[in-house]
Amino acid sequence: MTAARSETGVGRRICTAEELGAAVERLAAMLAADYRRKPLLLLGVLKGALCFAADLARAVAGKADGPSEIMIDYICVERYGTLGSEGGTARLAMDATLPVAGADVVVVDDIVDNGRTLAFVRALLEGRRPASLRTCVLFDRPGRREVQVAVDYAGIEVPNVFAIGYGLDYKELYRNLPYLAELREGLTV
Ligand code: IMP
Ligand code: MG
Numbered sequence: 001m002t003a004a005r006s007e008t009g010v011g012r013r014i015c016t017a018e019e020l021g022a023a024v025e026r027l028a029a030m031l032a033a034d035y036r037r038k039p040l041l042l043l044g045v046l047k048g049a050l051c052f053a054a055d056l057a058r059a060v061a062g063k064a065d066g067p068s069e070i071m072i073d074y075i076c077v078e079r080y081g082t083l084g085s086e087g088g089t090a091r092l093a094m095d096a097t098l099p100v101a102g103a104d105v106v107v108v109d110d111i112v113d114n115g116r117t118l119a120f121v122r123a124l125l126e127g128r129r130p131a132s133l134r135t136c137v138l139f140d141r142p143g144r145r146e147v148q149v150a151v152d153y154a155g156i157e158v159p160n161v162f163a164i165g166y167g168l169d170y171k172e173l174y175r176n177l178p179y180l181a182e183l184r185e186g187l188t189v
Pocket of ligand 2: 110
């Protein structure tokens with residue numbers, strides 16, 4: 001059995017699956033109201049947003065009188081340097097396929113920490129002239145911000161510990177966990 005399956009790296013729980021589901025529903029209700037009767041392009045930032053973007057899209061679609069159409073696309077952004085720590089620059093590893101020009105775009109990411117990833121994505125997409133551009137993250141560590149970036153929709157404030165699960169990884173493991181947990185003590189990031 002692999003380390004990921006036996007959950008050897010999983011420490012204290014930060015959010016249960018139920019708490020994550022409730023936060024997704026709250027954000028979906030806000031998006032449904034703000035994009036009522038408009039086409040909405042949700043642009044997930046891989047790999048961390050893989051679970052959140054999929055659940056958010058379905059939750060928005062489940063709201064009455066929401067967007068007229070929901071499109072989903074993904075970009076993949078890689079960070080040089082240690083994830084979740086200071087420094088490092090972002091690089092576009094995989095681009096979106098749908099046109100951003102003229103679209104009402106909401107960038108969907110797992111967590112905003114120092115802000116560099118989201119700032120990179122915003123700058124990239126602003127250059128493509130969307131009709132509007134907003135950002136939506138499930139997790140936020142506001143106290144860690146080094147780059148000021150507009151976060152229009154934020155779900156849950158999380159403590160300053162390395163987190164895994166629901167898309168967030170430690171060495172590419174644990175993204176599949178349905179809850180958010182602290183990385184077990186003793187493992188180094
Ligand atoms: P930022 O550029 O520092 O805001 O970091 C954003 C990205 O770093 C997120 O999209 C995550 O992919 C990653 N990240 C930040 N904190 C964590 C964490 O606690 N666990 C796993 N990945 C993280
Ligand atoms: Mg990410």
